[in-house]
Amino acid sequence: MSDQSTFSRRDVVAGLAAATAGAFLQPSAARASEAGKLATAARSTARAAGTRYQPKIYTAHELATVTALVDEIIPKDAKSGPATEAGVPEFMDTMLDLEPNMRTAHRGGLAWLDHECRRRYAKDFVGCTTTERHAVLDDIAYPAKAKPEFSSGVAWFNSFRDFTCTGFFTSEMGVTDIGYMGNVPVMQWDGCPPENYRRLGTQKP
Amino acid sequence: MRRDVYDVVIVGSGAGGGMAAYELTKAGAKVLLLEAGGMWDNSKDSDMLVAPWETPRRGGSTPDKPFGEHDACIGGWNVPGEPFTTAPGTRFSWWRARMVGGRTNHWGRISLRFGPDDFQHKSVDGLGDNWPITYDQVAPYYDEVDRLIGIFGSREGMRNHPDGEFLPAPKPRCWEMPIKKAADKQGVTCIPSRLSILTRPVNGRAACHYCGQCNRGCRTNSNFSSTNVLIAPALRTGNLTMRTDAMVREVSIGKDGLADGVIFIDKVSGEEQKVNARVVVLAASACETARIMLNSKSTRFPEGLGNSSGMVGKYLTDTTGTDVGGFLPSLVDQPRHNCDGVGGAHLYMPWWLDNKKLDFPRGYHIEIWGGMGMPGYGVGGGMQNYAGGGGYGASLKNDVRRYWGTGVGFSGRGEMIPNEKSYCELDPRTVDQWGIPVLRFHWEWSDHELNQVKHMQQTFRSLLQEMGAEVRSTMPTKEQGYGIATGGSIIHELGCVRMGSDPKASVLNEHCQTWDCKNVFVADGGPFVSQADKNPTWTILALSMRTSRHIAEQRKGGKL
Numbered sequence: 001m002s003d004q005s006t007f008s009r010r011d012v013v014a015g016l017a018a019a020t021a022g023a024f025l026q027p028s029a030a031r032a033s034e035a036g037k038l039a040t041a042a043r044s045t046a047r048a049a050g051t052r053y054q055p056k057i058y059t060a061h062e063l064a065t066v067t068a069l070v071d072e073i074i075p076k077d078a079k080s081g082p083a084t085e086a087g088v089p090e091f092m093d094t095m096l097d098l099e100p101n102m103r104t105a106h107r108g109g110l111a112w113l114d115h116e117c118r119r120r121y122a123k124d125f126v127g128c129t130t131t132e133r134h135a136v137l138d139d140i141a142y143p144a145k146a147k148p149e150f151s152s153g154v155a156w157f158n159s160f161r162d163f164t165c166t167g168f169f170t171s172e173m174g175v176t177d178i179g180y181m182g183n184v185p186v187m188q189w190d191g192c193p194p195e196n197y198r199r200l201g202t203q204k205p
Numbered sequence: 206m207r208r209d210v211y212d213v214v215i216v217g218s219g220a221g222g223g224m225a226a227y228e229l230t231k232a233g234a235k236v237l238l239l240e241a242g243g244m245w246d247n248s249k250d251s252d253m254l255v256a257p258w259e260t261p262r263r264g265g266s267t268p269d270k271p272f273g274e275h276d277a278c279i280g281g282w283n284v285p286g287e288p289f290t291t292a293p294g295t296r297f298s299w300w301r302a303r304m305v306g307g308r309t310n311h312w313g314r315i316s317l318r319f320g321p322d323d324f325q326h327k328s329v330d331g332l333g334d335n336w337p338i339t340y341d342q343v344a345p346y347y348d349e350v351d352r353l354i355g356i357f358g359s360r361e362g363m364r365n366h367p368d369g370e371f372l373p374a375p376k377p378r379c380w381e382m383p384i385k386k387a388a389d390k391q392g393v394t395c396i397p398s399r400l401s402i403l404t405r406p407v408n409g410r411a412a413c414h415y416c417g418q419c420n421r422g423c424r425t426n427s428n429f430s431s432t433n434v435l436i437a438p439a440l441r442t443g444n445l446t447m448r449t450d451a452m453v454r455e456v457s458i459g460k461d462g463l464a465d466g467v468i469f470i471d472k473v474s475g476e477e478q479k480v481n482a483r484v485v486v487l488a489a490s491a492c493e494t495a496r497i498m499l500n501s502k503s504t505r506f507p508e509g510l511g512n513s514s515g516m517v518g519k520y521l522t523d524t525t526g527t528d529v530g531g532f533l534p535s536l537v538d539q540p541r542h543n544c545d546g547v548g549g550a551h552l553y554m555p556w557w558l559d560n561k562k563l564d565f566p567r568g569y570h571i572e573i574w575g576g577m578g579m580p581g582y583g584v585g586g587g588m589q590n591y592a593g594g595g596g597y598g599a600s601l602k603n604d605v606r607r608y609w610g611t612g613v614g615f616s617g618r619g620e621m622i623p624n625e626k627s628y629c630e631l632d633p634r635t636v637d638q639w640g641i642p643v644l645r646f647h648w649e650w651s652d653h654e655l656n657q658v659k660h661m662q663q664t665f666r667s668l669l670q671e672m673g674a675e676v677r678s679t680m681p682t683k684e685q686g687y688g689i690a691t692g693g694s695i696i697h698e699l700g701c702v703r704m705g706s707d708p709k710a711s712v713l714n715e716h717c718q719t720w721d722c723k724n725v726f727v728a729d730g731g732p733f734v735s736q737a738d739k740n741p742t743w744t745i746l747a748l749s750m751r752t753s754r755h756i757a758e759q760r761k762g763g764k765l
Contacts, residue, residue, distance in 0.1 A: 074601070098262065167263075178580060179606070186414060189404075195540055202383060202385075
């Protein structure tokens with residue numbers, strides 16, 4: 001049990017600012033980021049050694065499929081990306097490792113995608129050309145327009161897209177991209193910038 | 206004096222138990238505090254300011270953190286080895302916090318005093334029962350709680366939503382203002398929230414640094430949790446001993462018919478132990494306290510301690526709840542800025558209508574949500590519901606950016622009328638892993654609650670329409686209970702160890718002292734005679750303070 005804080009407010013805020021660099025939060029951050037850091041470290045090591053990430057759950061083929069697919073969903077653009085650059089396949093593999101009940105639907109969907117590609121082009125998804133991949137994705141990525149015979153693919157792709165967005169937009173790259181500016185201690189709360197109130201038809205109080 | 210006899214043993218370290226420990230140690234009593242969970246100190250163990258990419262789950266939930274891995278509260282709806290059962294046809298969820306500080310690690314810091322009508326509502330509408338005490342009797346304790354713990358708010362002069370001794374309230378965020386504008390237009394009272402978060406330093410605790418992460422536990426103790434605001438100072442008196450992992454089974458009764466201590470299981474060794482005390486304060490949460498009392502069977506009290514009236518477990522209530530959210534197009538492409546603020550909404554709506562013109566009794570308050578909060582598990586999800594229709598590639602990526610932070614919504618939190626069909630009892634056939642008989646719940650909503658929740662749904666949809674928001678859900682039907690949340694799921698279980706003025710119809714007297722056994726008191730949500738359209742924590746604190754002062758006085762007078 002710790003004593004109540006006796007240091008000044010400025011010290012506290014300064015201390016918290018240092019915390020983002022890791023000093024103040026050391027024990028918790030170390031514990032909490034254990035697996036995340038391991039995944040990142042494994043990836044960097046693999047990359048430095050010119051080898052591939054060793055998945056915990058995915059087969060080599062599944063990893064290749066996911067790697068191709070997440071970059072179709074979140075490609076590189078002027079601001080950031082692609083998804084693989086933010087470690088999305090590694091995030092997914094880690095989550096499947098932590099949450100066994102996610103595996104069947106997720107991996108089953110990857111298998112569905114390959115079946116569909118083979119049916120049309122006699123090739124797996126990874127073997128398809130960009131045009132062929134997009135033809136399949138166009139049939140399952142827009143639920144309101146999709147034909148009923150693709151309903152399994154649509155349901156799976158909805159969740160795969162959600163999963164990809166989580167993986168990307170919770171990464172450091174994605175959080176920077178989306179423009180989240182919080183998670184920092186501030187001395188004084190003075191509301192939002194006046195412009196933000198104005199464009200909602202209101203005034204800063 | 207026997208050295209192994211404590212003056213007081215307190216069961217549970219949440220709001221009620223923490224306050225009892227604070228007050229009684231200050232008054233000089235040697236106190237033992239028993240907690241069924243483990244040690245957890247928000248000032249050291251919190252995930253405050255941990256970024257989403259630092260953890261593998263990105264904030265997603267875990268079995269013992271249903272509200273996300275960073276949430277401070279360890280426990281949940283299903284605690285391993287500690288089952289509960291429900292009667293056929295009953296749907297009820299029972300949340301347990303298993304840690305020092307109990308549920309004060311979990312809550313939203315919404316700190317509302319009950320008003321004069323809330324203590325005497327039977328006199329207003331003939332339903333339920335009056336409390337044996339009035340607002341005026343509790344008001345001085347509310348004042349003290351305000352000063353001791355700290356709360357922000359605004360003075361409004363509303364009769365049944367009494368003002369407190371408030372610190373300044375933080376300015377509303379940008380997205381909260383269109384909500385206020387719509388509320389003003391529709392005659393819904395919309396005022397600054399009343400939260401136990403410090404906007405100025407209080408009693409050596411630093412002011413808030415506006416990271417918006419109160420639910421993770423505050424490393425600077427700038428919000429209220431029992432652990433560092435009540436228990437830490439109690440420990441510093443030298444009069445408090447705290448034992449964690451102590452699962453209390455029963456209150457032990459001596460030959461004189463008085464309690465002589467409690468029997469608990471040390472979860473670490475699995476051994477049963479007894480501690481002796483002159484006074485027992487149960488503050489284990491309403492249902493857990495009822496369970497301990499029902500399990501305290503003796504020749505003197507064959508139906509359980511304090512249960513000669515047969516009222517232990519009866520008239521269990523939870524807050525009513527339902528939510529409606531929408532997409533506010535004017536928030537698309539909003540300029541980025543830090544709108545974290547405090548860990549909760551800066552505005553809320555207290556109950557504002559006259560029931561004489563409505564088809565349900567009592568009221569509800571409205572909590573609001575929205576904003577560009579820290580991205581976590583689920584961010585960018587459901588993009589197929591927006592104009593882009595889902596898709597993939599550059600357009601999808603841009604849609605996520607544009608629609609992030611455009612959701613706003615309302616949660617209603619209302620008053621349930623206690624009824625005979627909603628109660629808990631011991632399940633005669635099921636025990637937990639320590640062999641302690643578990644609770645079986647019975648639950649039924651009446652039209653009072655269903656019509657109230659219907660009104661919430663209509664109000665929220667009307668407000669969203671007024672704001673120009675798009676609502677995708679349809680109004681739930683009567684068969685769907687108008688979208689009412691499952692009993693227990695709002696985590697405001699109250700009653701079932703109720704106070705009253707008639708020993709035949711209540712468990713406790715006006716001092717929260719059992720009628721049957723003068724040295725056993727209850728200091729959690731159990732004594733509540735009624736809910737209110739307000740969250741219970743501030744009243745639990747005020748009542749526990751009042752009860753503890755009574756215990757101290759009685760001890761001084763040699764009566765305990």
